[in-house]
Amino acid sequence: MGRRRRVAGGIVVVCLSALLGASVAVSLFLNSSRTVVLVGHDTVVRPTTSGDAVVQTGPLLPDFRFRDVGPVGVSLALGKTEVGSVEELVERYAYIAGDPTGQVDKVRAVVVDMAVSAALRGLGVGLVPVAFYLLLGRHRRGELFRGVRSRNGLVALALLLVLPVLVWQPWEADAETQEEQGSWQTLAELAGPDVTLPGEVRDIEVRTGPVTTQSKRLVLSAIDTYDKSKEFYSTAAEGAADLDLREPEDGETVALLVSDRHDNIGMDRVARAIGERAGATVVLDAGDDTSTGQPWEAFSLDSLEGAFSDWERFGVAGNHDHGTFVSTYLADLGWTMLDGEAVDAPWGGTLLGVDDPRSSGLGNWREESGLSFAEVGDRLADDACAAAEDGERVSTVLVHDANLGREALARGCVDLVLGGHTHVQAGPDVITGEDGSTGYTWTNGTTGGAAYAIAIGSKPRRDADVSLVTYADGRPIGLQWVRLRTDGSWLVGDWSPVEPG
Structure with a gap:
């Protein structure tokens, strides 16, 4: 009889602990928040029970609501950003809405992380009663339960029951806000019968009110930009599957070279489609993924990662990727960011690279700061030649500006230097080293189709380029460029063999 009672008591404690832990986990999850950089803003992410995604854009623009996004909803409160005008x-x-995959994946990952964190904390709280049950032992548990039936025990029990209510304070109510005065309206209803909307945006809801009603013109303008952007880049990505590109033979590896994206996330799926058509499995990023290198441009890096997450990924920062944010962010996403030391390359050779020294905050060389462009080029050549002397000749130097690798080529220590920066494709140019060996230099155009450092728009501002590098036996053997023109047509360069040696 005593054993049954102990087993029953243990089961009750476990059940109560599970209930307590689950309650705490759910409460923590629904009251948790994370601040991340989303769509260019410092954004507070909060889970909800509505199943909807609500984007709170601030006092001057309307809020948006996406219905039935999943079992858990989310509230996104957009904060500060860098912008010139509304x-x-x-x-x-x-x-960004034209290709939101990177941002959606980021929100999903944040919500999952909050759920896991809340579950672990709930588990910890739920284990407390079990721990006390075991620590007290049978004798003290009996005394405790007998004490509950006393007057002091009843008072203590009442206090324990009142305590959660005092913490919760359900009688406290929020003041009535201006937000609650608005009503939700679909974009189709807001636009009216005279405006034709893309089918996928018709059911998105907008919170209307005295101020946001005046924003109708801005909303409709944004929808027009969204439609044109999505159509242009979707069509281009589909067209890339039919391009006449050289495909790799047995034993060959193809790397896709991108540079100077300058926040043009629309080109990421196009570049991926070109790479798939050419059989590429590696992406080399020559920098200038952003225009300022600020955290608000994380959306561009999220998109780049989303497009190539299952490829081998290597990169350097460009002169517009000011500071260390870009390199650190991509490294945290799993990219191999080259820092002046040779690394093993997927094609069997070695790869060397370094961030552009002209970028503010960059130019450090193993804790030494203030180096000039020429000095960094000399150090790069020193490392390349040292590797060659050790029997590990560098097959490729990846830099933002190909001129940074010219000294290494002049000394005859590398096979190929890849870069960007000029926004104009050039090469392959043969460089004869001082020892009579030959190497090549190749400059990719702007993958983002950027004019100066600006690429955002419903289509590229100028022709957008990527390059394809073919490797065999650990060394480069050929190069080919692909260009998407501003009118959506294609130009494909001939595959140019290279024979370094």
Whole structure:
């Protein structure tokens, strides 16, 4: 009889602990929040029970609601960002919406992480009663349960029951806000019968009110940008599957070279499609993924990662990727960011690279700061030649500006230097080293189709380029460029063999 009672008591404690832990986990999860950089903003992410995704854009623009996104909803409160005008901000939203995969994946990952964190904390709280049950022992548990039936025990039990209510304070109510005065309206209803909307945005809801009603023109302008952007890049990505590109033979590896994206996330799926058509499995990023290198441009890096997450990924930062944010962010996402030391390459050779020294905050060389462009080029050549002397000749130097690798080529220590920066494709140019060996230099155009450092728009501002590098036996053997023109047509360069030696 005593054993049954102990087993029953243990089961009750476990059940109560599970209930307590689950309650705490759910409560922590629904009251948790994370601040991340999303769509160019410092954004507070909060889970909800509504099953909807609500984007709170601030006091001057309407909030948006996406219905039935999943079993758990989310509230996204957009905070500070860098922007020149409200019109520019709205256009940016529309452009990002044309390819939102990176941002959606980021929100999903944040919500999952909050759920896991809440579950672990709930588990910890739920284990407390079990721990006390075991620590007290049978004798003290009996005394405790007998004490509950006393007057002091009843008072203590009442206090324990009142304590959660005092913490919760359900009688406290929020003040009535202006937000609650608005109503939700679909974009189709807001636009009216005279405006034709893309089918996928018709059911998105907008919170209307006295101020946001005046924003109708901005919303419709954004929808137009969204439609044009999505159509242009989707068509281009589909067309890339039919390009006449050289495909790798047995034993060959193809790397896709991108540079100077300057936040043009629309080109990421196009570049991926070109790479798939050419059989590429490696992406080499020559920098200038952003225009300023600021955290608000994380959306561009999220998109790049989303497009190539299952490939081997290597990169350097460009002169517009100011500071260390870009390199650190991509490294945290799993990219191998080259820092002046040779690394093993997927094609069997070695790869060397370094960030552009002209970028503010960059130019350090193993804790030494203030080096000039020429000095960094000399150090790069020193390392390349040292590797060659050790029997590990560098097959490729990846830099933002190919001129940074010219000294290494002049000394005859590398096979190929890849870069970007000029926004104009050039090469392959043969460089004869001082020892009579030959190497090549190749400059990719702007993958983002950027004019100066600006690429955001419903289509590229100038022709957008990527390059394909073919390797065999650990060394480069050929190069080919692919260009998407501003009118959506294609130009494909001939595959140019290279024979370093």
